[in-house]
Amino acid sequence: MIQLTNITKSFGRHQVLNKIDLTVQKGEVVVILGPSGSGKTTLLRCVNYLEKPNDGEILIGDYRLNCKHASKKDIYQLRQKSAMVFQQYNLFKHKTALENVMEGLVVVKKLSKEEAKTRSIALLEKVGLGSKLDAYPSQLSGGQQQRVGIARALALEPEVILFDEPTSALDPELVGEVLAVIRKIAKEGITMIVVTHEMGFARDVANHVVFMDGGVIVEEGTPVELFNNPQEERTKQFLKRITPELNYSI
Amino acid sequence: MGAPFDITYVFGYLPKLLSTLGMTLLIVGGSLLVGIVVGFLIALPRLYRIPMLNTLARIYVSFFRGTPILIQLFLFYYGLPEILKLAHLDISKAPVLVFVIITYGLHTGAFMSETIRASVTAVDRGQVEAAYAVGMTSYQAFTRIMLPQAMAIAVPVFSNLVIALLKDTSLAFSLGVMEMTGKAQTLGSLTQHFIEAYISLALIYLVVSMTLEKLLLIAERRLLRHEETDSTGHRRFRLEQKSSYRRMVASVDAGKGGTEV
Numbered sequence: 061m062i063q064l065t066n067i068t069k070s071f072g073r074h075q076v077l078n079k080i081d082l083t084v085q086k087g088e089v090v091v092i093l094g095p096s097g098s099g100k101t102t103l104l105r106c107v108n109y110l111e112k113p114n115d116g117e118i119l120i121g122d123y124r125l126n127c128k129h130a131s132k133k134d135i136y137q138l139r140q141k142s143a144m145v146f147q148q149y150n151l152f153k154h155k156t157a158l159e160n161v162m163e164g165l166v167v168v169k170k171l172s173k174e175e176a177k178t179r180s181i182a183l184l185e186k187v188g189l190g191s192k193l194d195a196y197p198s199q200l201s202g203g204q205q206q207r208v209g210i211a212r213a214l215a216l217e218p219e220v221i222l223f224d225e226p227t228s229a230l231d232p233e234l235v236g237e238v239l240a241v242i243r244k245i246a247k248e249g250i251t252m253i254v255v256t257h258e259m260g261f262a263r264d265v266a267n268h269v270v271f272m273d274g275g276v277i278v279e280e281g282t283p284v285e286l287f288n289n290p291q292e293e294r295t296k297q298f299l300k301r302i303t304p305e306l307n308y309s310i
Numbered sequence: 311m312g313a314p315f316d317i318t319y320v321f322g323y324l325p326k327l328l329s330t331l332g333m334t335l336l337i338v339g340g341s342l343l344v345g346i347v348v349g350f351l352i353a354l355p356r357l358y359r360i361p362m363l364n365t366l367a368r369i370y371v372s373f374f375r376g377t378p379i380l381i382q383l384f385l386f387y388y389g390l391p392e393i394l395k396l397a398h399l400d401i402s403k404a405p406v407l408v409f410v411i412i413t414y415g416l417h418t419g420a421f422m423s424e425t426i427r428a429s430v431t432a433v434d435r436g437q438v439e440a441a442y443a444v445g446m447t448s449y450q451a452f453t454r455i456m457l458p459q460a461m462a463i464a465v466p467v468f469s470n471l472v473i474a475l476l477k478d479t480s481l482a483f484s485l486g487v488m489e490m491t492g493k494a495q496t497l498g499s500l501t502q503h504f505i506e507a508y509i510s511l512a513l514i515y516l517v518v519s520m521t522l523e524k525l526l527l528i529a530e531r532r533l534l535r536h537e538e539t540d541s542t543g544h545r546r547f548r549l550e551q552k553s554s555y556r557r558m559v560a561s562v563d564a565g566k567g568g569t570e571v
């Protein structure tokens with residue numbers, strides 16, 4: 061289980077997250093929606109401490125961290141509980157696809173090279189890149205790079221994988237292949253928090269949808285509840301803007 | 311002036327000059343070692359924007375970039391013992407070579423720090439975040455992700471620095487160190503065949519520069535092998551990299567002899 065309590069974050073005087081509480085059950089796929097600047101990225105980055113929250117508590121699996129008293133060691137511990145898939149892939153450019161996936165296993169999890177290699181090859185095959193093991197990121201398409209990014213995240217066997225708009229940097233024809241991989245791993249019961257603007261994906265795959273605006277969670281619920289019967293005015297406005305066709309179904 | 315030109319002297323001088331090549335290379339090697347260490351020490355406060363140290367580092371770089379190396383040599387040779395005397399350290403008896411290596415080292419360090427700073431800045435921050443996200447410590451992220459890529463970016467600038475340094479060492483003889491240029495000067499004075507001595511000297515510098523350049527190019531190729539592309543579709547990334555790298559090279563290179571940017 062992942063539980064965020066009272067997560068608060070400001071950049072200077074600009075408060076970006078205001079006392080966020082969010083609970084994610086094991087195996088759940090949570091989709092976070094919200095307009096630009098609402099704090100979605102910042103929230104994900106706080107969960108694995110790429111941003112330091114000013115206040116609040118993060119529980120991942122059996123590890124609890126109070127943001128007010130987090131030592132460097134606590135932060136390393138926490139980070140090992142989650143993995144992140146970035147909008148810009150952020151692959152290690154000087155390493156091959158295989159080395160990208162192995163890196164965390166060898167350096168952080170201290171697996172032997174052979175063990176890491178076997179595991180990494182299996183994962184790259186799973187995301188459909190069994191033939192690209194030795195390709196460098198500069199030799200891969202965006203969709204392929206993102207699938208390496210997903211394999212790299214899976215390799216760590218984290219409690220939760222955080223996806224920040226995993227398909228929004230991709231050419232439209234490559235979005236499908238990446239979403240298909242995310243769907244596949246969602247079915248395997250891996251806990252995920254996904255920020256995305258892909259409404260179709262959110263409807264099909266999510267167990268739980270969260271709508272954020274202005275640094276707070278405005279509304280949350282099942283996809284059916286949130287998409288078909290939103291309660292809050294801000295949610296309705298947002299959904300109307302992003303999916304005009306929804307007007308029919310109400 | 312001098313004796314009539316005689317090409318045989320050019321060849322005659324080569325082995326004599328080569329006997330002092332070791333000294334020249336010793337100065338280059340020693341200064342590079344000092345320069346790399348100093349370069350990191352100066353670059354770090356600037357990269358991490360550590361308040362006071364950052365300003366000191368900038369002043370340091372400005373000084374070494376903005377004053378002639380010859381003056382730096384004299385300043386350190388005559389000035390350093392005086393300053394250390396205040397701390398009751400007597401180094402006036404230390405060999406000249408020590409002063410020469412310290413000066414060239416500090417000088418190279420200033421340029422090296424700019425190279426390190428620019429190269430580290432050129433590696434995209436996202437990869438470091440990805441490294442943190444897989445659970446690496448900041449040290450691991452720096453040495454495993456940042457450094458190898460920064461080095462690949464830095465190598466071309468670094469090779470320019472090494473070659474500039476090689477040529478700059480020709481001024482060491484003004485403090486009386488018997489390196490190649492000093493030797494050429496002496497040989498010329500003895501025989502009055504100055505031109506032949508200098509031609510011979512130029513030849514050696516040229517061959518050494520070219521060899522160093524070749525070696526460093528091989529290193530660059532090795533470090534940049536991840537940028538080789540096999541499909542035309544993905545050249546864009548490479549071109550972008552190249553242009554950003556060119557910008558960086560330009561900003562670092564233009565500095566040689568200029569002042570702080």
Ligand SMILES: Nc1ncnc2c1ncn2[C@@H]1O[C@H](COP(=O)(O)OP(=O)(O)OP(=O)(O)O)[C@@H](O)[C@H]1O
Pocket residue numbers: 071076094095096097098099100101102103
């Ligand atoms: N490092 C930073 N320094 C200062 N302000 C920041 C920083 N990162 C984010 N912000 C601000 O915080 C707010 C929330 O940003 P965030 O990136 O979390 O939004 P988002 O919901 O992910 O938006 P988008 O849909 O555009 O990705 C924005 O107003 C942004 O300008």
Ligand SMILES: [Mg+2]
Pocket residue numbers: 100101102224225
């Ligand atoms: Mg965002």
